[in-house]
Amino acid sequence: MALAGAFAISACSSSNSSSTPSGSAIPSASVDAELAAMVPADIKSTGKLTFGTDASYAPMEFLASDGSTIEGVDVDLGKAIASKLGLTGEFTNSNFDAIIVGVQKGKFNSAMSSLTINPDRVKQVDMISYFSAGTSWATQKGNPKGVDPANPCGKTVAVQKATVQVDDITARSKACTDAGKPAINIEQFNLQTDASSAVVTTKADAMLADSPVVSYAITQTGKLEQVGDIYDSAPYGIIVPKGQTEYAKAIQGAVDGIIKDGTYKAILDKWNVANGAITASEINPSK
Numbered sequence: 001m002a003l004a005g006a007f008a009i010s011a012c013s014s015s016n017s018s019s020t021p022s023g024s025a026i027p028s029a030s031v032d033a034e035l036a037a038m039v040p041a042d043i044k045s046t047g048k049l050t051f052g053t054d055a056s057y058a059p060m061e062f063l064a065s066d067g068s069t070i071e072g073v074d075v076d077l078g079k080a081i082a083s084k085l086g087l088t089g090e091f092t093n094s095n096f097d098a099i100i101v102g103v104q105k106g107k108f109n110s111a112m113s114s115l116t117i118n119p120d121r122v123k124q125v126d127m128i129s130y131f132s133a134g135t136s137w138a139t140q141k142g143n144p145k146g147v148d149p150a151n152p153c154g155k156t157v158a159v160q161k162a163t164v165q166v167d168d169i170t171a172r173s174k175a176c177t178d179a180g181k182p183a184i185n186i187e188q189f190n191l192q193t194d195a196s197s198a199v200v201t202t203k204a205d206a207m208l209a210d211s212p213v214v215s216y217a218i219t220q221t222g223k224l225e226q227v228g229d230i231y232d233s234a235p236y237g238i239i240v241p242k243g244q245t246e247y248a249k250a251i252q253g254a255v256d257g258i259i260k261d262g263t264y265k266a267i268l269d270k271w272n273v274a275n276g277a278i279t280a281s282e283i284n285p286s287k
Contacts, residue, residue: 029083029263036086038250043109049082049089052108052239054096056160056191059216059271060114061091073212074112076267077130077258081238084254095190097162100124103239110251111239114210116164118234122284126248127237129285130255131276134233135165136214138199138207138224145205149228154182158195158204161188165208168232199224212273235278235285248283255281 036044043049053061053074061072070091082089091112094102099111103125117127137149147155152169153176159165166188173184187204189195196217198204207214211230218224238255240248258264259279268274 029080029258029261031086032084032253032257033086035084035250035253035257038246038253039085039087040109040244040247043087043247047087049078049085049087049110050108051078051089051091051113052094052099052102052111053091053113054099054191055091055093056096056193057114057210057213058193058220059212059273060210061112062193063093073131073267073271073273074114076270077264078112078238080258080263080267081130081251081254084257085250096160100239103241109240114213114236115239116210116234117237117285118164121237121239125239125242126244127239127284128248128251128255129235129237129278129282131236131273132233132278133210133212133236133276134230135168135208136211136230137227138196138209138214138218139205139227140199140202141223141225143225143227147206147227149206149208152176152184152206153179154184155205156185156187156203158187158189158198158207160192160195160209161190163209164232164234165210169208196221196224212276235282237284252281252283 053070055061055063055070059072061070061074064071070093075091078091079089092108096113099113100121102108103111115121117129121127139147145155152172157169159169169184169186173186177183187198192209192213195207199207200221200223214226218226238251240251268277
């Protein structure tokens with residue numbers, strides 16, 4: 001438990017110099033009046049763009065050293081997008097598997113939480129692309145259990161609940177049993193930090209998660225290493241309620257706006273995730 005707690009602090013704290021991003025100051029995103037006019041009146045009247053997020057996914061979204069302030073790549077991007085629309089961006093912590101329902105029921109008027117765009121999610125909500133990431137595997141440094149992502153049968157693998165990695169590892173486990181090999185022991189956690197801690201403390205042989213998250217965990221812990229290559233790169237999406245076309249277009253336009261004015265690049269450079277940059281935003285892209 002002590003080791004797990006130590007990992008959670010190192011992965012989620014900004015008090016450690018190694019976890020504080022470097023880079024020049026982020027330029028302020030100016031208001032685009034045309035886009036601001038497309039925001040639904042009920043949102044505009046509050047002056048806020050509220051985002052649901054799971055703040056356990058550093059460096060994309062995580063808790064600062066005060067234990068309550070949410071920071072990260074998505075937070076900086078979300079606030080810049082809100083500024084383009086003449087609003088203030090605010091983030092609320094939520095369980096990952098409750099985020100889509102939270103948007104559908106109006107608890108948040110949007111969500112931004114490293115949510116990979118896929119057909120199942122697009123059936124429920126509209127998703128506006130803003131970043132690209134793949135899946136990576138990580139083990140304890142030195143890979144003492146000899147984990148091979150191409151043949152993880154019989155290994156214990158940690159993943160966060162409701163992520164695309166759950167489907168990934170479940171399919172791999174089925175392939176193992178279909179081939180007459182041992183199933184993968186899949187350990188699902190509510191928080192990504194707990195999944196990462198399970199590997200650090202040797203309770204799990206490996207984990208798989210989004211590539212920027214694995215890279216950050218490796219840097220922060222000093223006890224993990226990536227095994228295999230990044231694969232299945234796909235866009236992340238900002239979530240808005242299904243069918244609110246003008247609202248989705250306003251968000252899309254704001255993403256394109258911060259790409260064009262340099263705010264987007266400055267934020268990605270600050271967090272050292274520029275390799276996930278996109279050149280233009282899309283609504284419900286098919287790939």
